[in-house]
Amino acid sequence: xxxxxxxxxxxxxxxxxxxxxxxxxxxxxxxxxxxxxxxxxxxxxxxxxxxxxxxxxxxxxxxxxxxxxxxxxxxxxxxxxxxxxxxxxxxxxxxxxxxxxxxxxxxxxxxxxxxxxxxxxxxxxxxxxxxxxxxxxxxxxxxxxxxxxxxxxxxxxxxxxxxxxxxxxxxxxxxxxxxxxxxxxxxxxxxxxxxxxxxxxxxxxxxxxxxxxxxxxxxxxxxxxxxxxxxxxxxxxxxxxxxxxxxxxxxxxxxxxxxxxxxxxxxxxxxxxxxxxxxxxxxxxxxxxxxxxxxxxxxxxxxxxxxx
Amino acid sequence: xxxxxxxxxxxxxxxxxxxxxxxxxxxxxxxxxxxxxxxxxxxxxxxxxxxxxxxxxxxxxxxxxxxxxxxxxxxxxxxxxxxxxxxxxxxxxxxxxxxxxxxxxxxxxxxxxxxxxxxxxxxxxxxxxxxxxxxxxxxxxxxxxxxxxxxxxxxxxxxxxxxxxxxxxxxxxxxxxxxxxxxxxxxxxxxxxxxxxxxxxxxxxxxxxxxxxxxxxxxxxxxxxxxxxxxxxxxxxxxxxxxxxxxxxxxxxxxxxxxxxxxxxxxxxxxxxxxxxxxxxxxxxxxxxxxxxxxxxxxxxxxxxxxxxxxxxxxxxxxxxxxxxxxxxxxxxxxxxxxxxxxxxxxxxxxxxxxxxxxxxxxxxxxxxxxxxxxxxxxxxxxxxxxxxxxxxxxxxxxxxxxxxxxxxxxxxxxxxxxxxxxxxxxxxxxxxxxxxxxxxxxxxxxxxxxxxxxxxxxxxxxxxxxxxxxxxxxxxxxxxxxxxxxxxxxxxxxxxxxxxxxxxxxxxxxxxxxxxxxxxxxxxxxxxxxxxxxxxxxxxxxxxxxxxxxxxxxxxxxxxxxxxxxxxxxxxxxxxxxxxxxxxxxxxxxxxxxxxxxxxxxxxxxxxxxxxxxxxxxxxxxxxxxxxxxxxxxxxxxxxxxxxxxxxxxxxxxxxxx
Numbered sequence: 001x002x003x004x005x006x007x008x009x010x011x012x013x014x015x016x017x018x019x020x021x022x023x024x025x026x027x028x029x030x031x032x033x034x035x036x037x038x039x040x041x042x043x044x045x046x047x048x049x050x051x052x053x054x055x056x057x058x059x060x061x062x063x064x065x066x067x068x069x070x071x072x073x074x075x076x077x078x079x080x081x082x083x084x085x086x087x088x089x090x091x092x093x094x095x096x097x098x099x100x101x102x103x104x105x106x107x108x109x110x111x112x113x114x115x116x117x118x119x120x121x122x123x124x125x126x127x128x129x130x131x132x133x134x135x136x137x138x139x140x141x142x143x144x145x146x147x148x149x150x151x152x153x154x155x156x157x158x159x160x161x162x163x164x165x166x167x168x169x170x171x172x173x174x175x176x177x178x179x180x181x182x183x184x185x186x187x188x189x190x191x192x193x194x195x196x197x198x199x200x201x202x203x204x205x206x207x208x209x210x211x212x213x214x215x216x217x218x219x220x221x222x223x224x225x226x227x228x229x230x231x232x233x234x235x236x237x238x239x240x241x242x243x244x245x246x247x248x249x250x251x252x253x254x255x256x257x258x259x260x261x262x263x264x265x266x267x268x269x270x271x272x273x274x275x276x277x278x279x280x281x282x283x284x285x286x287x288x289x290x291x292x293x294x295x296x297x298x299x300x301x302x303x304x305x306x307x308x
Numbered sequence: 309x310x311x312x313x314x315x316x317x318x319x320x321x322x323x324x325x326x327x328x329x330x331x332x333x334x335x336x337x338x339x340x341x342x343x344x345x346x347x348x349x350x351x352x353x354x355x356x357x358x359x360x361x362x363x364x365x366x367x368x369x370x371x372x373x374x375x376x377x378x379x380x381x382x383x384x385x386x387x388x389x390x391x392x393x394x395x396x397x398x399x400x401x402x403x404x405x406x407x408x409x410x411x412x413x414x415x416x417x418x419x420x421x422x423x424x425x426x427x428x429x430x431x432x433x434x435x436x437x438x439x440x441x442x443x444x445x446x447x448x449x450x451x452x453x454x455x456x457x458x459x460x461x462x463x464x465x466x467x468x469x470x471x472x473x474x475x476x477x478x479x480x481x482x483x484x485x486x487x488x489x490x491x492x493x494x495x496x497x498x499x500x501x502x503x504x505x506x507x508x509x510x511x512x513x514x515x516x517x518x519x520x521x522x523x524x525x526x527x528x529x530x531x532x533x534x535x536x537x538x539x540x541x542x543x544x545x546x547x548x549x550x551x552x553x554x555x556x557x558x559x560x561x562x563x564x565x566x567x568x569x570x571x572x573x574x575x576x577x578x579x580x581x582x583x584x585x586x587x588x589x590x591x592x593x594x595x596x597x598x599x600x601x602x603x604x605x606x607x608x609x610x611x612x613x614x615x616x617x618x619x620x621x622x623x624x625x626x627x628x629x630x631x632x633x634x635x636x637x638x639x640x641x642x643x644x645x646x647x648x649x650x651x652x653x654x655x656x657x658x659x660x661x662x663x664x665x666x667x668x669x670x671x672x673x674x675x676x677x678x679x680x681x682x683x684x685x686x687x688x689x690x691x692x693x694x695x696x697x698x699x700x701x702x703x704x705x706x707x708x709x710x711x712x713x714x715x716x717x718x719x720x721x722x723x724x725x726x727x728x729x730x731x732x733x734x735x736x737x738x739x740x741x742x743x744x745x746x747x748x749x750x751x752x753x754x755x756x757x758x759x760x761x762x763x764x765x766x767x768x769x770x771x772x773x774x775x776x777x778x779x780x781x782x783x784x785x786x787x788x789x790x791x792x793x794x795x796x797x798x799x800x801x802x803x804x805x806x807x808x809x810x811x812x813x814x815x816x817x818x819x820x821x822x823x824x825x826x827x828x829x830x831x832x833x834x835x836x837x838x839x840x841x842x843x844x845x846x847x848x849x850x851x852x853x854x855x856x857x858x859x860x861x862x863x864x865x866x867x868x869x870x871x872x873x874x875x876x877x878x879x880x881x882x883x884x885x886x887x888x889x890x891x892x893x894x895x896x897x898x899x900x901x902x903x904x905x906x907x908x909x910x911x912x913x914x915x916x917x918x919x920x921x922x923x924x925x926x927x928x929x930x931x932x933x934x935x936x937x938x939x940x941x942x943x944x945x946x947x948x949x950x951x952x953x954x955x956x957x958x959x960x961x962x963x964x965x966x967x
Contacts, residue, residue: 028959028962029959032955032962033955035958036951036955036958039954040947040948043947043950043951044947047942048934048942049939049940050934050935050936050937050939050942051937051939052936052937053942053947055925055933057945058716059706059715059716060715060716060950061706061721062717062718062721062722063721063724063725063925063933064933064934066721066724066725066729067931067932067933067934068934083958086958087962090962090966094967098966098967132966132967135967136967165650168650186967237960237963244953245713245953245956245957249945249949250945252948254945255945255948255949258952259952259955262952266956269959269960269963270963
């Protein structure tokens with residue numbers, strides 16, 4: 001039942017934070033839109049007044065791509081660079097977004113106002129950025145180590161001649177392990193950010209330490225909540241992307257409708273993520289309340305190495 | 309006396325071997341050569357101990373003083389062989405990974421020792437370190453009608469897998485493994501101006517030019533090994549020692565004999581009409597069995613209907629395991645290898661494509677035994693053309709090779725793309741021998757450009773005529789050695805028969821430009837205009853005065869419409885031009901494509917709203933389809949749709965990678 005109450009609390013908080021979510025959607029859309037608009041202009045100028053687009057009605061046509069190769073290679077190069085910059089920028093912007101969201105989701109921000117979102121994002125930007133960076137690096141390291149170890153074991157098996165299919169089994173196995181570890185790292189990141197906001201701290205390392213402690217203090221409950229939310233998010237994402245990417249509207253109106261639907265669905269996707277943040281915030285607040293009522297001082301976190 | 313008796317016995321034996329029919333009811337070829345081989349595989353030493361009795365019949369009118377034999381396994385003997393020099397693969401360092409063939413004894417029909425009567429020759433490059441061809445001087449020259457009998461004991465050391473032969477642990481693909489006769493070409497055959505042996509060294513990109521032969525092959529392998537070969541299994545017997553078994557194979561009218569042995573194969577059998585099909589495949593790929601059989605049956609059906617019957621009642625094909633991937637994609641007529649991976653998405657038709665291609669070589673090289681060394685396009689290019697047709701016919705006109713909701717690709721597109729994207733597409737012509745293609749253009753020229761040329765030819769003369777050309781080519785040249793000029797002669801004959809002089813007295817103009825030229829095809833719609841034809845407006849001088857006539861605006865204005873077309877490439881081809889008017893009328897024009905430009909003029913009340921050159925994209929050599937059409941109303945919906953999807957993908961991707 002506790003799981004449900006935290007999920008419900010997270011969902012309610014998420015819905016109440018709609019202003020922040022719309023701002024996030026708008027900013028992400030503008031960033032991607034700039035890149036997409038330049039790509040569209042490039043394609044338009046390459047195609048000119050040709051009717052070659054008739055070959056693109058069903059699917060991407062390799063003959064057309066080849067014929068456009070000179071312009072297309074320049075376009076792809078510039079879009080790729082833009083895409084990399086976009087990833088970098090989004091990673092940084094996400095520090096602001098998630099800081100703002102955790103602030104607006106916390107109980108100290110009772111009005112769930114826009115200023116609450118913006119002030120939370122601004123005041124916690126650097127700390128959240130460090131938390132995001134460190135947890136991302138931990139994830140990459142863990143995934144690399146697990147994948148590397150399994151690949152090494154398989155490649156050395158059978159005297160250097162592994163059984164047919166052994167490597168693909170190893171890859172699948174490592175994906176499963178990483179997938180099982182992913183909720184733990186997300187819990188650490190979410191607890192750390194929620195703790196940072198809840199305690200008005202500017203110490204990211206202390207927050208990460210608190211994130212680990214909180215994660216393992218109520219591990220089963222936290223893990224189950226996170227697993228449920230990840231499954232919902234992933235299922236939604238896979239369903240939406242597969243349906244949207246597979247759709248083939250053939251008229252201008254159809255394309256516009258697809259655009260509208262896709263943006264509404266993406267906003268829902270942002271709500272789902274915020275639901276996760278809200279649920280973890282709820283978990284944290286309950287733990288802190290319990291700790292205070294039981295006369296404990298601060299909830300858990302021992303500062304780690306901010307001074308290092 | 310002893311020699312005479314031996315000679316008589318050998319002649320009777322020879323006659324019996326060459327005349328007897330086990331596989332087919334009738335002999336399919338002239339059978340100039342015959343091989344009887346007893347081979348034992350030593351899996352530990354990676355060797356084959358062999359004894360071979362073989363003969364060549366001099367069916368020419370020449371007195372031939374010598375014989376020439378391929379010893380292709382010596383290509384892997386050192387890093388100085390012609391194969392190794394022409395190969396980007398660096399030779400390995402361990403002795404056990406090299407390959408070679410040693411002749412232990414060599415006798416003629418009388419038992420005379422020929423060990424001191426042969427020498428290594430390098431007819432292609434004079435490489436003194438290449439030992440892939442020997443010239444043997446028998447004690448007596450072969451007179452017309454004579455049979456030259458040889459008996460050889462040999463040991464073949466297989467190399468660590470490369471160039472579709474060798475071993476990988478306990479996996480063996482045994483090809484180019486025994487001494488094999490070259491082809492004696494008498495004057496007038498293909499390009500020969502005088503009689504002589506055509507026996508090329510082993511090169512990186514070519515291995516096939518042999519006579520259609522009968523093979524009786526006895527193979528001894530350890531009991532646990534599963535084997536397959538280009539022959540029909542006649543019998544299998546265990547030695548009784550609990551260790552080895554012997555398999556006896558018979559093959560008729562094939563150009564080369566290869567076999568494979570590996571304990572890990574699963575064996576599947578199926579039938580298509582009269583052909584018993586055997587598939588050897590690793591157990592882990594059992595889910596691909598149906599895909600593989602479907603591919604080979606489709607190819608059998610399509611080629612039988614459009615080219616000619618597949619004459620053999622047996623066919624074996626192999627999907628080598630991952631460790632034996634070196635053996636993938638190779639053709640030995642009645643045994644060939646496909647290529648796959650342990651997991652292969654259904655949407656990617658790579659295994660099917662390789663299976664169809666390698667099976668197709670049963671026709672283009674196997675039945676129509678052209679010289680791959682000298683005219684690789686006639687082997688690989690023609691076969692690629694048919695592979696592409698089969699793939700796109702059975703797996704989808706736009707999805708022959710990839711059929712994913714997000715991306716589809718036809719097989720013919722893949723070929724055109726390889727041709728168009730090659731930096732060396734204008735470097736050379738298809739007259740080159742396989743090892744002489746410069747700047748790494750062998751594959752593009754032999755496979756992709758040649759196939760695209762044939763597609764373009766089909767676009768001009770039509771699919772029915774193209775099929776009739778190949779049926780006639782089969783009728784005239786099956787189980788013989790056609791050359792490029794022979795193929796073109798068939799094209800000329802059939803096109804003339806079907807179309808008369810529509811394309812000129814012959815089609816040489818086409819091949820001279822495309823196959824034997826370096827030019828490009830590129831036609832463009834430069835522009836079209838619609839200008840209103842106005843009534844007279846101006847001053848009219850009359851007897852002693854001038855009168856001004858103003859223009860009159862009418863609803864039923866007449867327009868002068870002009871279509872301007874350019875030829876940007878060097879190659880000239882006839883083409884269709886489709887002109888569409890805004891009242892719905894469509895006019896189809898033809899242009900011989902010879903001039904640098906062409907205008908089409910029209911006048912009427914409607915205006916042109918689009919123009920298309922080659923509206924069905926049949927001239928696949930055209931290097932730019934984008935400039936083949938023009939309109940004022942380009943349909944940008946597909947572009948907007950892709951941009952929309954780009955936005956969706958990017959949004960979700962960024963969302964996922966954000967914590």
